[in-house]
Amino acid sequence: MKNRIFHNWKLKLTSVVCAVVLWMIIYSIADPAASKTLYNVPVTLVNTEAITDKNQVYEVLDDTDVVRRISLHSTRSVIDSLTDSDISVEADFSKMKLDGTIELKITSARHNDSITFKPSAEEMKVSVEDRKERYLTLSVNHIGEPKDGYIVGNSKTAQNRISVSGAKSVIESIDKAVAMVNITDTTADIVAYADIVLLDEAGKEIPRDKVDISMTNVSTTVEIYATKTVPVIYEMTGEAAEGYFATGEAEGRVTELEIAGKEAILAQITEILVAGEVLSAEGASETVIANINLDDYLPAGIFRVNQEESDQVEVMIPVVPIVEKEYKSLRMGQTQVVNVPEGYSVEHILKSAEMTVVVRGPEHLVEVLSPADITGTIDIAAWLEANERTELKDEETLSIKAVYDIAEYIEVVDSTPIELIAKKSED
Secondary structure (H helix, E strand, O other): OHHHHHOOOOHHHHHHHHHHHHHHHHHHHHHEEEEEEEEEEEEEEEEOOOHHHHOOOEEOOOOOOOOOOOOEEHHHHHHOOOOHEEEEEEEHHHHOOOEEEEEEEEEOOOHHOOOOOEEOOOEEEEEEEEEEEEEEEEEEEEEOOOOOOHHHHEEEOOOOOEEEEEEHHHHHOOOOEEEEEOOOOOOOEEEEEEEEEEEOOOOOOOHHEEEEEOEEEEEEEEEEEEEEEEEEEEEOOOOOOOOOOEOOOOOOOOOOOEEOOOOOOOOOOOOOOEHHHHHHHOOOOOOEEEEEEHHHOOOOOOEEOOOOOOOOEEEOOEEEEEEEEEEEEEHHHHHHEOOOOOOOEEOOOOOOEEEEEEEEHHHHOOOOOOHHHOEEEEEEEHHHHHOOOOOOOOEEEOOOOOOOEEOEEEEEEOOOOEEEEEEEEOO
């Protein structure tokens, strides 16, 4: 029997080898090797509590939570049976290495053991930081400008405090939280929900996906006011000390003011009046200087447009001494005779004679008074009445002081009498 088994054994072995090779060839032809490539396969993050339970946060770096390319190698029948959803990639945070990398595990829901995976990347890079929470006060930022002739007034949010949390370095880089409101070409108040934006010190927006925020938008009100420019009037009160004169003209650095408010209120305002005891010259013997706050004189609901300028204004009330001055060598022609009774003529006896006038008034007015400005009137009818007479006499000589009307606040305290002669008309 043994001899029969090993009889022609080389031939038999050759037959077996040929059969195996033939089977493999047939199998290969029937189900050949094949491959398939998947692109941009997302990585599933598992056991992230290994980080979060330590009050830490993580951030995937360099977009390594997506595998750009995975090649699958197997037989044609296996490859053809696979769908994209069969392939999964996991990163297990409980197996993160000290250098912040996590080895990617690629599996297939079917035929996993018969598939060879060749990914473009085998690790995911992760940054881990302590978690931090902060509370921020909300402010309002405006996008654009209102229509010409309007400005932004008060802005407020329905809730003015929010909480943010995330990686310590990100949270500490936040400078402020703002509600962004578009006010371009507006003429009326705005009430709207505004997106909340986090900004660093340079004004650059911090990506929302890096921070957990307690609210993403908030109800916001922005007041819009009309503007108007009106004069500022300074009104003096009181009398200066005896022998002194307050000019009555308070002089303030600000002569007009741009104000803002609701249009209905603004339409009723034509000027800003500064008056009262603050601008009193009562008993003063020198120039009065007062510092006033313009805001105190604005009607309710009205405010200055340029809040950066000081609201303090220096106002001066000039107070000057009252002086007397004598003017000599005035000509007779500077007086006029009026109200001569019917039937008479009255003439200057000496047409070339000179006269003297003494005036009294505020120094600054007297100093600029010219002799040519001094003109007078001789009223014959008034002279007769003052002397209880009804008529003139022929060839009568009259000595009358003229009445001078020079300028406001200047009075004539003395003057040379004018010599006149009255003549009865021949008619």
